[in-house]
Amino acid sequence: MADDQPDIRPGETTLGFDPGAHTDATLRFIGRIHTPWQRGDCPKNVTSARERAAAEGGQFTVKLDEGFAPGLIGLEPGRGIFLIYWMHRARRDLITQAPRHAQYARGTFSLRSPNRPNPLAMSAVTITSLDPETGEIGIDAIDCFDGTPLVDIKPWTAGVDTPVPLAEG
Amino acid sequence: MADDQPDIRPGETTLGFDPGAHTDATLRFIGRIHTPWQRGDCPKNVTSARERAAAEGGQFTVKLDEGFAPGLIGLEPGRGIFLIYWMHRARRDLITQAPRHAQYARGTFSLRSPNRPNPLAMSAVTITSLDPETGEIGIDAIDCFDGTPLVDIKPWTAGVDTPVPLAEG
Numbered sequence: 001m002a003d004d005q006p007d008i009r010p011g012e013t014t015l016g017f018d019p020g021a022h023t024d025a026t027l028r029f030i031g032r033i034h035t036p037w038q039r040g041d042c043p044k045n046v047t048s049a050r051e052r053a054a055a056e057g058g059q060f061t062v063k064l065d066e067g068f069a070p071g072l073i074g075l076e077p078g079r080g081i082f083l084i085y086w087m088h089r090a091r092r093d094l095i096t097q098a099p100r101h102a103q104y105a106r107g108t109f110s111l112r113s114p115n116r117p118n119p120l121a122m123s124a125v126t127i128t129s130l131d132p133e134t135g136e137i138g139i140d141a142i143d144c145f146d147g148t149p150l151v152d153i154k155p156w157t158a159g160v161d162t163p164v165p166l167a168e169g
Numbered sequence: 170m171a172d173d174q175p176d177i178r179p180g181e182t183t184l185g186f187d188p189g190a191h192t193d194a195t196l197r198f199i200g201r202i203h204t205p206w207q208r209g210d211c212p213k214n215v216t217s218a219r220e221r222a223a224a225e226g227g228q229f230t231v232k233l234d235e236g237f238a239p240g241l242i243g244l245e246p247g248r249g250i251f252l253i254y255w256m257h258r259a260r261r262d263l264i265t266q267a268p269r270h271a272q273y274a275r276g277t278f279s280l281r282s283p284n285r286p287n288p289l290a291m292s293a294v295t296i297t298s299l300d301p302e303t304g305e306i307g308i309d310a311i312d313c314f315d316g317t318p319l320v321d322i323k324p325w326t327a328g329v330d331t332p333v334p335l336a337e338g
Contacts, residue, residue, distance in 0.1 A: 019199075024198040025318075026191075026196070028193055029194070030188075068264065072276045073274075075276065075279045080332025080334075081278075084287075084289060095237065096240070105242075107241045107243050109324075110241070120289070120321055122253075122291070124329065124331055125332060126335055128335065149193065151287050152287050155278075155279055156332050159216050160216060160281070164295055165247070166246070166297065
């Protein structure tokens with residue numbers, strides 16, 4: 001685990017092992033996300049990032065690594081996408097967490113905290129510009145540090161990406 | 170890459186290298202997804218999976234590995250979640266693809282195909298039952314093979330998980 005990992009707060013519990021020490025599958029980063037945010041000055045969620053971007057401006061871009069640019073063919077400005085990225089500063093062994101906004105500790109899987117067994121994060125963003133030659137994408141706003149490693153891009157689709165409420169019964 | 174990886178079709182292009190051969194980060198599987206679907210009889214997307222589940226019935230469950238169950242505290246039946254899982258039979262070097270439903274090859278990042286540099290998939294599902302003691306979750310429906318490895322569970326939130334359309338301008 002990273003040297004600069006967050007400390008444990010009262011009410012929080014750990015797995016007792018480090019999920020990062022066991023490899024079931026490997027990720028290859030495909031690019032980087034560039035934002036105006038640095039550690040200590042980063043919005044806590046994408047809603048807050050959108051508000052600050054609207055108020056303060058700032059550039060939000062994705063730069064794909066060499067070879068991956070043709071993967072953008074078929075996307076265009078205005079399209080909604082999910083960016084999936086890797087929170088490399090996260091702590092992977094926290095299984096319950098006490099976020100500052102919550103009264104009680106809750107399970108990691110009920111939270112969007114970066115601290116989770118596999119520290120993947122995802123944000124729904126909208127493409128503002130796109131160059132499938134250079135592999136550069138402009139996006140509206142996102143809540144991650146400048147330089148965050150990108151893992152995947154998926155097209156957002158309302159029908160697929162919205163849960164269906166349970167029928168009354 | 171897996172021995173049983175899909176063949177390349179006309180119009181498809183590869184990266185020329187295998188993203189699976191380079192490790193930037195590692196995943197630890199946290200459980201398995203159980204479905205009625207086997208290879209050759211699996212719906213192509215979650216919409217189709219929901220329709221077949223409504224027509225044919227069938228059990229859809231998640232079983233977490235030992236130690237991860239407390240991560241469910243705070244979730245409950247009726248809650249929408251994203252399951253993020255690993256498509257271990259995927260081909261990782263396809264950067265443009267010619268799906269059967271499309272006239273032209275398109276970039277991998279414009280498709281939800283399992284074949285992608287990091288073969289993560291995600292589906293929005295609704296919790297039907299939940300036991301934070303045993304780590305078992307019932308869900309409404311999902312479009313993956315029985316036994317698919319699970320990587321993460323995240324609570325779905327309309328505001329965060331819906332892209333914001335660009336302003337007219």
